[in-house]
Amino acid sequence: MREINFLTWNTQLYEMGNKINDEQPVKKIDRLTFNIVINKVNNFLNSGNEAVAILQEIPFKCNTNGFKEHILFRKFLEFFPDDKYDMYYNISSEKQIKMTVVLAKKIGSENLIYQKKEELNNNMCVSFGIKGLGLSIIGVHPHNASELIKWLQERGFPDIMLGDFNAGNYKKGYEDSKFKDNRDNYRKLILKYTDICNGQKTRRMVFSNGSVYETPIDHVLIKKDSSELKKYQCKNVKIEGNEDNVSDHYPIYFKLSYLDEADKLH
Numbered sequence: 001m002r003e004i005n006f007l008t009w010n011t012q013l014y015e016m017g018n019k020i021n022d023e024q025p026v027k028k029i030d031r032l033t034f035n036i037v038i039n040k041v042n043n044f045l046n047s048g049n050e051a052v053a054i055l056q057e058i059p060f061k062c063n064t065n066g067f068k069e070h071i072l073f074r075k076f077l078e079f080f081p082d083d084k085y086d087m088y089y090n091i092s093s094e095k096q097i098k099m100t101v102v103l104a105k106k107i108g109s110e111n112l113i114y115q116k117k118e119e120l121n122n123n124m125c126v127s128f129g130i131k132g133l134g135l136s137i138i139g140v141h142p143h144n145a146s147e148l149i150k151w152l153q154e155r156g157f158p159d160i161m162l163g164d165f166n167a168g169n170y171k172k173g174y175e176d177s178k179f180k181d182n183r184d185n186y187r188k189l190i191l192k193y194t195d196i197c198n199g200q201k202t203r204r205m206v207f208s209n210g211s212v213y214e215t216p217i218d219h220v221l222i223k224k225d226s227s228e229l230k231k232y233q234c235k236n237v238k239i240e241g242n243e244d245n246v247s248d249h250y251p252i253y254f255k256l257s258y259l260d261e262a263d264k265l266h
Contacts, residue, residue, distance in 0.1 A: 002258045004130060005051040007044050008139065010164040010203075010218065010249035011037050013072060014059040014098035026064055033246045034072055038079050040251070045085070045105045050112055052130070053103045054139035056164045056249075058089070060096050067095045088115045092123045099123045100141050100163065120155040127158065133258060134228050135159045142166060145185035157192060159229050160256075161221040164249060168216040169199065193221035200239050202250050218249055233257045 016029045045051050059070035080087060080103060089101045100123070104112040112131055119127035124141045136158040142148035145167035152158075167186035172179070202218035222234055238253040 002132075003049065004133075004256045004258075005044070005047070005049050006054070006162065006220075006254050006256060007041070007051070007251055008054040008056075008162045008218065008220065009041075009251040010056040010141070010247060012057050012247040012249065013037060014057045014070075016059065016072060017062050017064060017070065018059070018097050019064055029072065034075065036246045038076070041103070042079060044253075045103065050107070050130075051104065052113055052128075054126075054163055055101045055103065056139075056141040057098050058101045060089075060091070060099050061094075063095065063097050067097075070097070086111050086113050088113070088126050088128055090121045090123050090126060096123050100126050100139050102126045102128050102139050119158065120151050122151070125151065125163075127155075135232075137162070139163045140165060144182045145189055146182070149185060149189055152189075157223065159223050159226045161193065162219065162252070164218050166217055168219070170216050172215075190221065192225070193223055196220045196222055196234050196237050196254065197239060197252060198237075202239060202252065203248055204250070205248055218252055220252060220254060231258060233259075 013034060016027045016034070019026050041053050041055065045053060058076060059072045061067045062070045085103060085105055087101060087103050089099045091099070102113060106112065110131070113128050114131065116127040116129055116136060119136060120138055121127050126139045128137055129135060130137070137160045138158045140148060140161055140163040142151070143166055145165060148165065165186065167182045169183060169187055169190065197216070197219050199216045201214035201216050203215045205213045207213065220237070223229060234254055234256055236253070236255045240251045240253065
């Protein structure tokens with residue numbers, strides 16, 4: 001039996017050194033927090049198993065430094081050099097400050113993952129496959145569910161989608177029309193999919209008054225009618241709490257098991 005380990009996580013790293021909006025002050029570059037995030041990803045990829053990390057909000061350019069390459073992006077490349085790792089991301093603008101990255105350790109000199117360039121790819125989404133498996137997988141980070149549906153209608157719906165969807169099927173105390181529309185569109189999206197996270201909370205926000213608000217907006221969606229996915233089993237889903245307090249999102253882990261013909265004979 002072949003097993004692939006997955007991690008999907010919105011790292012929140014791009015906010016360091018970048019101006020996000022007029023109200024939010026620029027966060028200082030915190031090497032300690034960066035190292036905690038990188039070491040967690042590094043330990044996962046070097047656990048001795050086949051493993052793929054899908055990371056959102058990796059910094060690329062710095063808008064407070066003339067849109068030069070972000071110093072944390074340079075450090076990120078140093079941690080994961082291309083002679084030992086396969087890394088896929090998309091650049092859509094010279095002033096792009098963040099992106100989604102798909103990352104896997106090479107097996108000897110062999111690639112574990114490859115990019116599916118004909119499918120959905122932009123700075124927020126990366127389409128990829130795993131060598132030897134016939135699955136289409138997309139790491140996503142749209143602004144909302146409507147945007148993601150539009151992209152997928154143009155490029156096709158994959159077997160597996162995972163990442164920060166900025167949407168979920170949940171309620172909150174005050175719901176304006178924008179929130180309701182986003183939820184309705186997410187509900188349309190998941191008609192084709194099963195969320196193996198089962199609506200668990202994946203983002204934690206702490207307000208100035210000390211109150212805490214958690215939302216289920218990160219997901220792993222498995223296509224219901226995929227003939228290819230009938231050969232696989234998703235298991236051991238784990239949503240890691242915010243012990244390190246380095247991101248406002250929780251890392252999500254799971255295993256994808258594939259029973260090949262040799263396994264079926266035993």
